[in-house]
Amino acid sequence: MKELIENExxxxxxxxxxxxxxxxxxxxxWGVLISEVMSQQTQMSRVVPYWLAWMEVWPDAASLxxxxxAEVITAWGRLGYPRRALRLQECxxxxxxxxxxELPRTYDELLALPGIGDYTASAVMSFAFGGRIAVxxxxxxxxxxxxxxxxxxxxxxxxxxxxxxxxxxxxxxxKASVTWNQSVMELGAVVCTAKNPLCxxxxxxxxxxxxxxxxxxxxxxxxxxxxxxxxxxxxVRGMILNALRGLGAGGSADxxxxxxxxxxxxxxxxxxxxxxxxxLPRDQxxxxxxxxxxxDLCIASLDEDGLIEILPDGxxxxxx
DNA sequence: GTCCGGCCTG
DNA sequence: CAGGCTGGAC
Numbered sequence: 440m441k442e443l444i445e446n447e448x449x450x451x452x453x454x455x456x457x458x459x460x461x462x463x464x465x466x467x468x469w470g471v472l473i474s475e476v477m478s479q480q481t482q483m484s485r486v487v488p489y490w491l492a493w494m495e496v497w498p499d500a501a502s503l504x505x506x507x508x509a510e511v512i513t514a515w516g517r518l519g520y521p522r523r524a525l526r527l528q529e530c531x532x533x534x535x536x537x538x539x540x541e542l543p544r545t546y547d548e549l550l551a552l553p554g555i556g557d558y559t560a561s562a563v564m565s566f567a568f569g570g571r572i573a574v575x576x577x578x579x580x581x582x583x584x585x586x587x588x589x590x591x592x593x594x595x596x597x598x599x600x601x602x603x604x605x606x607x608x609x610x611x612x613x614k615a616s617v618t619w620n621q622s623v624m625e626l627g628a629v630v631c632t633a634k635n636p637l638c639x640x641x642x643x644x645x646x647x648x649x650x651x652x653x654x655x656x657x658x659x660x661x662x663x664x665x666x667x668x669x670x671x672x673x674x675v676r677g678m679i680l681n682a683l684r685g686l687g688a689g690g691s692a693d694x695x696x697x698x699x700x701x702x703x704x705x706x707x708x709x710x711x712x713x714x715x716x717x718x719l720p721r722d723q724x725x726x727x728x729x730x731x732x733x734x735d736l737c738i739a740s741l742d743e744d745g746l747i748e749i750l751p752d753g754x755x756x757x758x759x
Numbered sequence: 760g761t762c763c764g765g766c767c768t769g
Numbered sequence: 770c771a772g773g774c775t776g777g778a779c
Contacts (some may be wrong), residue, residue, distance in 0.1 A: 479765045484775065519775030526766080556766050576764045595770075624764055634761065665763090666773080673775050740773090 444586065444646050445619065451642035452622035455629070458493060459483060460620075468542045468567035469499050469534075475559045475566075476527050481518055483628075489518055501540045503531035509757035521680060522744055526554025544568055551649060565620045573605040573612040574620040578627025583608060585631060587647030593660045634658035639661060675728050675737040680746060684729060684758050686717040720751045721753035 461474040473493060477486045493514060497503040503511070508528065515524035520636045521563065530553045542563070543549060549560035557575065564570040575597050583604050592601060610616045628685055634657070638650050649655075656725035668674055728734045738755065741747040747755050 475764080480763070480775080482763055482778070517776060520765090521778085522774070523766080554766070558765060562764080574764090578764055628762090628764065632762070668775070671774090673773080677775055
């Protein structure tokens with residue numbers, strides 16, 4: 440049974456795997472790590488141009504460690520959750536200084552790096568180093584739970600039962616386990632989706648316990664309810680950061696950076712002397728959002744996160 | 760409206 | 770364990 444599922448899945452993978460630039464051994468372990476961090480809560484299609492531009496400028500940990508924070512935040516563009524960019528740079532500094540610019544090869548060491556949690560540490564172990572480890576993300580939880588248990592995976596963190604299941608069905612062969620992780624995740628992303636799974640074109644339809652049971656409770660309680668975006672602090676924070684990126688603070692910002700990531704450029708030699716950090720005057724900050732209570736709340740939280748600096752005159756800029 | 764390949768903090 | 774944190778594609 441398990442062998443049948445594996446065969447069907449791998450055949451599907453061979454025909455349908457998306458050709459992402461960090462797949463199929465075409466990048467370094469560091470490149471895989473960057474792709475995983477960028478992909479946290481962000482769709483792959485949006486990640487690709489950012490990843491390509493990023494790797495061009497900062498191909499390894501040492502180069503990223505040497506960038507200014509303002510450059511890094513600017514290059515992050517509109518990928519969202521910009522604290523990830525900060526953590527990525529902290530991570531780069533640790534790898535450059537403590538690991539001689541080579542990503543460590545154990546789960547525990549990876550997990551200890553800034554911004555790297557269980558999912559990313561496992562993913563790097565599997566996808567970058569070819570290790571045999573069960574990768575657990577929301578897609579894999581959903582697919583395995585449906586196929587093998589016949590029930591929906593519910594929100595929150597992975598349960599012990601889900602972890603045990605993932606470990607139990609992971610192919611014994613290391614190389615097969617990597618393909619397994621990738622293909623189960625891919626199936627969850629494009630076929631076995633949360634609310635409207637495409638069971639009619641699923642390679643595992645014949646052996647899926649969930650489908651056989653009539654898909655009980657399809658799409659129920661799959662994750663925490665998503666916050667609305669309109670009007671939230673997240674939207675306001677995004678607006679503020681976007682305005683600061685547009686200033687070109689950090690010397691490498693390009694107005695197009697937010698749009699298509701092609702704006703990441705190395706600091707031009709001519710600019711090197713212009714440390715002159717442009718800041719956004721207070722009145723222009725206030726023009727960004729009508730509710731000034733919420734605005735100030737967001738400015739304070741961005742400051743606490745280390746994503747902006749507040750100057751004595753109340754103007755804002757990216758951290759230098 | 761749906762769907763996102765989580766991490767960190769308290 | 771709950772809650773905060775983006776933004777775009779379809």
